[in-house]
Amino acid sequence: MKSRRLLATALGLGCLAALFLHCFGTALFRGEQFAFRDAGHFYYPLYKVVQDEWAAGRVPLWNPWENGGMPLLGQPTSAALYPGKLLYAGVPYAWGARLYIVAHVLLAVGAMFALMRHWRVSRAGAMIAALGYGFGVPVLFQYCNIIFLVGAAWMPLGLLAVDRLVRLRRRRAIVELAAVLAMQILGGDPQATYVVGLIAAGYAVAIAGDRERVGTPSRRRPLLVTTVIVLGLAAWVGLTIAAGAWLPGLRPEPTQTRPMPVFPWTPYASKALLAAWAVLAVLVAVAWRHSPRGRARMGTLAPLIGSAVVAGLLSAAQLLPSVEFNGLSSRAAQEGSHEIYAFSVEPYRLLELLWPNVFGVSFGVESTWLYTLPPYGSQKVWVPSLYLGGPVIVLAIAGFGLRGGPPGRGLLAAVALIGVLAGLGMYSSPLWYARFVPELAETLGPHDPSMTGPVRLDGELRDGDGGLYWLLSAGLPGFGSFRYPAKFMTFAALGIAGLAGFGWDRLAAGRARPATVTAGAILAITLVSVALLAANSGRFDAFVRSSPMTRQGGTFGPIHVEGARFETTRALLHAAAIMAAMIVLARLTPRRPGLASCAALVLLTADLAVANGRFILTVPQRLLDEGETPRALELIAEAEAEDPADGPYRIHRMPTWTPPSWRLERDPDRVDELIRWERATIQPKYGLLSGVEYTHTEGTAELYDIMFFFAPFQRRLRAEAARVLPYAEPGMDAVIFPRRGFDLWNSRYFVVPRYPDWEDEFRGYASFLPDTTPIYPDPDALDSMSDEGRQRLILEEDFQILRNEDAFPRAWVVHEVRPVEPIEGLDREDRVGRTIELLYPGPGDLFWEDPKLNAYDLTRIAWAEVDPEAPDILRGFVPGGPPSASERVEVVDHRPHRVALRASLDRPGVVVLADTYYPGWRLTIDGEPAPIIRTNHMMRGAAVGSGTHELVYTYEPDSFRLGLIGSAIGLVASLGLLGWSASRPTIGRGSPPPPPSHRP
Template sequence: MTKFVRFRLLPAPPLADAAAVFSLLVLTAVAAWDTLQPGETFVGADAATQFYPWYAFLGESLRSGDVPGWNPHQFSGTPFAADPLSGWSYLPAMLLFTALPPLAAAKAYALFHLLLAGCATYALARVLEMGTAGALLSAVSYEFSGFLYVENTCCFAYASVMAWLPFAFLGAEGAVSSGSRLNRALWWGVSGLALSQILAAWLGQGSYYALLALMGYVAYRTVVSPPGRGVYARLSGTVLHAGGILVFGFGLAALGLLPRLEYNALSNLAGGYPDAKGAGGWTVEDWRLLLEPGLFYAGVTVLALALVAPFIARGRSATPYFAGLCLAALVLSGAEPTPLHSALSLLPRFGQLHPHFPERAMVVFFLGAALLAGATLSRLGEPGKKVGPLLSLPALATLLLLATRVPPSAALLLALTVANVLAAAYALLPGRRALWRGLAAGALAFVVFSDLFAAGKATLVEHGEAQGGSRLEDRVRQIDLAQYYRPTDAARFLGSRAAEPSRYLGYGPRTRPRRSLSSPVRFADPETQALGVNNRAMTSGLQSTGGYNAVRLARYDEYMRALNAKGQDYHYADVFEGGLDSPLLDLLNVRYVIVPAGTPPDGGEGVQNLKDAHPTVYEGDGLEVLENRGALPRAWIVHSARRAEPDEALGLLASGAVDPGETALLEETPPGLARPVDASSDRARVTEHGADRIELETTTGAPGLLVLSETYYPAWKAYVDGRPARLYRADHLLRAVPVPAGEHSVELRYESATLQLGIAVSSVVGAILVALAVAAVVRRRKKAGPRTAAVRYSMSRSNGPPAPVQGGARW
């Protein structure tokens, strides 16, 4: 790719780019050293309880040649490929967790995003006509900013969007600057690839903000700051480049995007976040978080250089746009409405998404700030320019920023002083002192790195030692992943009983009025791990009624609300004390309940009631496994069915007015059923239970309805003796298949039309992108052949090298 970028870079000393990139790699290795080592490392709640289990399941499925459409381990079964955070269609997760063991893949995954963010930012800065010093500073400022560095240990959606964002800008700039149709289309594909990965990583607020930033940049480069062109040419250029990027982006994302759009319509978030009226949001005073070591720390030196960029580097390196981007992100981070909020609310779904923690818009701020800082340093270092009067501006900006925050530490004051001295040295040293200028620039980048890295590491340590708190993303612990994911003895016991499909739930006493022992913020506690909650069923190969995920079927939420006789936070599907004896729990095939051993503490009446009602079949590891012998099997046959409205069925089942073992409640006219002479001879046996395929054998003396304690979803299809059969929604949530009298084989397959269509679309668009890349390389080689021959002929005639070509393709 550098062959297509190189002609747009500013001249630099020999090996300067190589030295800068090597320095960036060394700093990345230093920052990721603890992560790459065996043993304990910093891991966030979301990474440990969501992303790593999902990615491991994804990799295991892909290694076996399966497309993981369904997840049987959470929420009594739920869509997997259609889940927006599952990792499906996100190439780093798919490739790394397929090729490597889960623990090695987890380390490589964290390292990859740091490298991508840094290298892509460096390339983008160079393409934006920054020198190597400014580009290196931009890359360091962005890669190790607090938000990216800390979130890369916890909440991968943020880190993934931030890592791919500069790559998307790089492709957009390449397309706008290219004079060749072939290269332009290829750059559309590059930007579209990055956009597709952003959509795959965070379909929602993150991708919305990134898309706005990317399209805004395209508009800026085609309307505001293009080469001399007329109004029509500028507007048509905007449509052309934006359209090309969007076609490639959404085309490559189709394999995940299409099934997710289908799933969203059936999910608990179909109408937006439940707290759409507003949650979170910054005030102007919160902007100081950018100056204080913590999650949002951007670095005082970086912000000081960025603040003066509109004055020092105005008109260069797209400075006006990135200054506007930073300001827009700050404005949008506030909860109070502004004209910008009102304008963007005209866009589809923005008004439903943005009010939910609007400070998430800061996901696009840090790239703008890093590029502005690099542009300032690059302008100060331009040879032959009088920069003396400008050198005071960064120092004044530093003092101004320090005046707005708490008194700085001595170490920070020393770092800021050294940074200003190094920036001045880089600017004042003459061009012939290239080595000393390079050392000054490298030292400045190292000082910025040290400040950001120390702040990021301190933030991780602080969060790792914190207790309680309301922000889930702040919960970070230092744990050994190998030890954390090792199955407990209780999990092994349940696995030994997997011949007959069943589910379990972990239940613990509530330690706070609104938090149970299974809360994800307690993921590192041994008691929580022993309960098998927090999606640990996935890593153990078991099946559970619970899980931790913001998205699931709306029907399942309704079911759990009826089971508990109360609602709960949309992230969870816990069973409360009031639901432990509900008939709806038996209907979910909950055969086992894991509870803490011993006498429960105050507030543990639910645990004691469970122990009184169910026998203990295993005890060890400080817990007990209870057997619920009243649970319904995974599949059974009924010969009675009646129609019930969706809002009626749950009430009838929860009250015990209808016995689901005898009668099925359908939402449409029931099929023809008959009662056998001897109903006790009915048999429904599961012979194979895979993630996307279930096989059963049935025996009945009269036409009946096979009911499965499996979550209904439209993508599931039923076959009886190999022929398609009708699949009904039974008992509000479950699946049912009519079976005739006699012995028959029944098969259910997950066959998602949207998933298959998405794979086909993405395959075609991906093939087009590969073809464009091959064609561009072939054409370049063909052009290089005659040029090389001409140079050799010229050298043979003149006995010397050709004169350098003057000028360049700067915009």
């Protein structure tokens, strides 16, 4: 027996090693780096900034390189205090980036194995669950979104701690669960923490109720329960459709500042929701006190609340700055301006659980035909597949069960079901389905248009309103701040993979029929699908070829129709082979469980390697090396050598576009080409590797106020504007950016596309053309080029650099201010009115002219928000008049946590610094503390007397200081709880542990 266990363990480790090397061999042994999607242009530069700050002996508190400055520690994605970042210590950064990813994939595998062994699943079943979870695409592909890989890696350990605390009542588990939750918060995935907490609460209520029911007959009536469920679903569908027809009529009328307002109660919804939950908690507590089952539930929930409190304390040093930042970001806006449905999983994509890559693949050679299906090109793909392995799906279905059975099975079944439904996002709402019926669409409105914002311009409800994800976002406090329903597929993967472990043990125990029937049914459906595809290959090709998306193409070129059919055929044949093998395996397992377990592990390993290994994309490390200066920065450096700036400056690089030639031709090395081009044109955040300060970037969250300086709007082009824009016609709509906002924030250079599309916010650079000097391409060189050469430049390079001749300096002096009252809350209308006053360029502007607005000279006047409690703060410092030629402000030191200015004034005035106003910044003038005045809505201002003065801004956030104290308290509390648990291991009367398993 012992030798058999050793053999099984060795085989499991061998399978893990084979998958690990197959997926990560190029990164670990060929010097390549993970750089696809966010792994390259987001996390690689961001984490480099964090590590550089630690290396410089500073806590990474502030990010001065983006959006005029923003918190660094306060961004959860920075994971600045996560202990896992110790992997970067002692190795070159490039190696740290590799190890950080592969270590968390291994953690996901090991944690899943530990969870299943905790529930007494056999070693073979636990390894099947672990491999399916860690190397299934929903987890494996998160190397592109590292914080979610971290959250997924810790998730099984979270459920393990929950079970030990809720079912086994182990006191030590209070600290274990708190540690896991803290790791997820510090690792950058607070949503995973939130959802684990919800799972724990639901599990606690269910377990406590079951514990009180022991020994009492069940009163459940299956027919009655089924009837209630059916009637509830019917009522939900009816109410959702009725709301879709009735609610839009309650919206206020649109105005200039509110193109399509939200509902009148939206600004108060979050406060009302908190109050409703508080009242509900009190009522439930009162009701539970008077029943044994209720008291049991309260006793079970109390330790969970304790774990949550300790987790919050342990992570407070990062959590408090994050809460502060998030409370000022667009996610917390009162009008609900945050998009919650992006990256919903289309229902038909659930076929990917059975057939790997059945819709084709989107890189290398574009062969996906997913975009030919509803919603017709509007799909946003979070992970390119949902495949966890054919054996995992068969065994999960065979092991499924919500009640009874071994411990943990019901919990995982619920997690799987809810994870899938929540992952559907907008597609779980009856509205999306109802709008396919023409008669209902006349009342409810059509489906959401492409690129729809949080509120539809026609005022109708969104397709997803009324669905499960909407319910979570609208009904749970703070949940609406999260994004991307598809992240729930990670929880679904955990549930499905865990059920596969139980399914294997059920199969090994001799119950082969569920697995045999499941595999047989999938095989039959698959073979029929293969036959239908073979018989209708011409129709399939014609269908894919007829789609506008096929002709339009994408980053990886036009869709290869024959390739799409090949990938679909390959997926079906792959699934057929796996299902046939599973039928044989199901017949073999009851007779030869040891041999069958070895065969199952080998089969799953081969399955995952073939199906999912192709999704690990790496590029040569040299494409990211700091030694290679990006082409755009070389050109800017040459321009600066001829005409240097007076001080630091920012660069605005329009966010997302790719050369048009890529849509016209395929390239199997397009991933390398993509990274090379993005780095050369300093797509955010690649410029952080070279110290670039970006004017405006879009990431996971930005300060709500800063966005109003840069948000585009639409204007109808007048004849004089159309004359200066290539390919433009009078009367056409164009995307216009408020150019003055970019000028005001010290934007000396614009990096924009060469090929324009004036109606596209990613290619509509009309606002950046006036009062600029072309740096690249050189206009003289362009004139000497042939038409073919110019066309090649547009199609293949597709970028240009313009120097902004109207850029403001980083800091300047004014002697006149316009006092305004501080804006309270996050209401849009107050902000729009104020920023329109600031940004209106005045008469004569080509793109924005409004005779009802006044233009102000911001070189001589500034808006100053005056605290009503200190109305005299500017008295004597604003004598009026323009600044003199001899007055100047010099930036003498500009570091992340410190900015020093030398200001020379002929008379008192206000020194305006074009850096973000944010809590935690302190100011001294000549060594003496001085107040910071919120100027021009989001800048820092200082009242300064005549003469030469030194102004020093330092970032010393109270949120971090208080967070450190909280973390220290949490650490002490954790040690105390561990000591308490050593003396009395069990809380009250817990369930006795199950007998040791004798399964192989």
